[in-house]
Amino acid sequence: MVDLTPLLAFRWSPRAFDPSAELTSDEAASLLEAARWAPSEENGQPWRFALGHRDDENWKRIMVSLPDSDQGWARHAATLVVGAHTGGDAERAAYDLGQAIAHLTLQATALGLHVRQLTRFDQAGLATELDMPGGVRPLVVAAVGRLGDPFALPADLRARETDLRHRRPVTDLLLC
Numbered sequence: 001m002v003d004l005t006p007l008l009a010f011r012w013s014p015r016a017f018d019p020s021a022e023l024t025s026d027e028a029a030s031l032l033e034a035a036r037w038a039p040s041e042e043n044g045q046p047w048r049f050a051l052g053h054r055d056d057e058n059w060k061r062i063m064v065s066l067p068d069s070d071q072g073w074a075r076h077a078a079t080l081v082v083g084a085h086t087g088g089d090a091e092r093a094a095y096d097l098g099q100a101i102a103h104l105t106l107q108a109t110a111l112g113l114h115v116r117q118l119t120r121f122d123q124a125g126l127a128t129e130l131d132m133p134g135g136v137r138p139l140v141v142a143a144v145g146r147l148g149d150p151f152a153l154p155a156d157l158r159a160r161e162t163d164l165r166h167r168r169p170v171t172d173l174l175l176c
Contacts (some may be wrong), residue, residue: 018146073157
């Protein structure tokens with residue numbers, strides 16, 4: 001295998017979060033700082049974030065926008081981070097938001113935290129629930145927390161959680 005930084009090699013997206021672990025204010029600030037330093041076109045930084053810590057009002061507002069199938073495990077995450085973007089060029093803003101979420105995810109890994117990103121949720125409902133300004137579009141919800149017990153998950157999720165990780169070979173990713 002090619003030499004890869006441990007931050008990338010050991011990053012993974014669990015569904016099993018420790019329901020008793022909390023995210024400290026310093027950890028949350030560190031995640032947002034990492035996102036702040038992500039590259040963006042002309043340094044526009046079109047990303048915006050909303051944080052909900054377990055059982056606070058924002059967390060509840062974010063949680064209800066998730067599909068029932070994801071609420072079952074996401075309720076154990078310490079924090080739910082909504083990633084949204086602004087700007088006229090939605091594709092470019094979404095790309096830049098993706099960079100910011102990637103930076104946040106790697107910083108979480110460096111802190112011993114895990115992140116699972118979700119894109120299936122009620123975007124319009126969430127924007128309304130969080131009273132987002134016009135022109136701000138939520139695109140991703142990231143569940144953040146400490147690793148929990150995969151055997152506490154339902155059987156179908158447990159199997160996916162404990163299977164070996166697989167990635168396509170690089171040759172499958174190359175277009176030419």
